[in-house]
Amino acid sequence: MQRETATYRLQATRLQEQLPDGTTRCNLCLWRCRIKHGQRGFCQAHVNRDGTLFNLSYGIISAIDIGAIEDKPVKHFRPGTKVMSVGSYGCNFRCGGCHNLDISWGESALDELARGTSTAAYVPPEKLVEAALRQRVQGIAFTYSEPAVWLEYVLDVAALAKQAGLYTVYVSNSFVTDEALELLAPVLDVLCSDIKSTSDTFYQEICRPAKVSQVLQSIAKAKQLGMHVETRTNIIPGRNDDPAVMHGIAEWIRTHLGAESPWHITRFFPAFKLSDVPMTPTVSLWRAHDIARESGLNNVYVYDDKGCDCAGDNLPVAAYLEGNPEELHKVKKCSAACCGSEGVVLKKYEAQLRVK
Numbered sequence: 001m002q003r004e005t006a007t008y009r010l011q012a013t014r015l016q017e018q019l020p021d022g023t024t025r026c027n028l029c030l031w032r033c034r035i036k037h038g039q040r041g042f043c044q045a046h047v048n049r050d051g052t053l054f055n056l057s058y059g060i061i062s063a064i065d066i067g068a069i070e071d072k073p074v075k076h077f078r079p080g081t082k083v084m085s086v087g088s089y090g091c092n093f094r095c096g097g098c099h100n101l102d103i104s105w106g107e108s109a110l111d112e113l114a115r116g117t118s119t120a121a122y123v124p125p126e127k128l129v130e131a132a133l134r135q136r137v138q139g140i141a142f143t144y145s146e147p148a149v150w151l152e153y154v155l156d157v158a159a160l161a162k163q164a165g166l167y168t169v170y171v172s173n174s175f176v177t178d179e180a181l182e183l184l185a186p187v188l189d190v191l192c193s194d195i196k197s198t199s200d201t202f203y204q205e206i207c208r209p210a211k212v213s214q215v216l217q218s219i220a221k222a223k224q225l226g227m228h229v230e231t232r233t234n235i236i237p238g239r240n241d242d243p244a245v246m247h248g249i250a251e252w253i254r255t256h257l258g259a260e261s262p263w264h265i266t267r268f269f270p271a272f273k274l275s276d277v278p279m280t281p282t283v284s285l286w287r288a289h290d291i292a293r294e295s296g297l298n299n300v301y302v303y304d305d306k307g308c309d310c311a312g313d314n315l316p317v318a319a320y321l322e323g324n325p326e327e328l329h330k331v332k333k334c335s336a337a338c339c340g341s342e343g344v345v346l347k348k349y350e351a352q353l354r355v356k
């Protein structure tokens, strides 16, 4: 399918499969959602239009920031260089302690795109790469939301970034399919992945079908495909701070990624459904560090001041881009003919239009 990127329009989902029952399956992440016409997948970012899946959020940018690659956190790849971090809207998990739900889950932003009323910034891939070069960074990182649910754009930007001599970083929960990783591998340099726990119960509370083994298998696959892999665990008091869990994560990293593979231990800050859970005590962070060192990991990093890779205090997106901010934020309606002049892509909103 031809890719038109000058103006906002839905882009066909890269990994999709039409099934005999009339649904279409999205194979980007391990939800493998089966979606009917006029409906969306779990992440809300992919919609079925007459049997074909489309990504709603292609080119839609929620946040941009520039900083050291060490802040992602990635410590053993091009240290001392700067990276432009970008994110869209949408995630395939629903973590109780997630920060910045407006961006990470982005449900209302994605809903506005489906209604044809969004004013979010649309940035074609070549404009984003131009912005990164203008800002004199050495790489682009896909973060803030889950990049797997926005893979179409990640792939296009990453391919152009490589041509321009920039490296690429992917900050992920690793609930992603092997097929998606195989598409990413030729254009992706670094995976910084969460390992949230060794407990299936923990994972299933934040994402019903997720199993620890699936997440770990995806991380191992990324390494087999040649990506530089670093891992991170956000330690939440009473949820995943058991020494046996820390030991299990450290052992897995040593066995599957190697004794030199970096493990980043970050602090939990209360948020959302876990607002009543206290900040991680320093002693818990260092206990995890000591367990990892005893398990044979040689590069363990503790962050007193860092939780998830959130997009809280960033400048407005327009600050990094050329052109008129009003133009950047004008109302987005899909320019494809099938969406009609209203740019509406969901069945429920089509019904609302008919009764107007």
Ligand code: SF4
Residues within 6 Å of the ligand: 026, 027, 028, 029, 030, 031, 032, 033, 040, 041, 042, 043, 044, 045, 046, 092, 148, 149
């Ligand atoms: S990216 Fe994942 S959650 Fe979203 S539609 Fe595809 S399979 Fe479902």
Ligand code: SF4
Residues within 6 Å of the ligand: 091, 092, 093, 094, 095, 097, 098, 099, 104, 105, 144, 145, 146, 173, 308
């Ligand atoms: S913490 Fe990360 S993986 Fe979990 S819901 Fe938020 S953005 Fe998604």
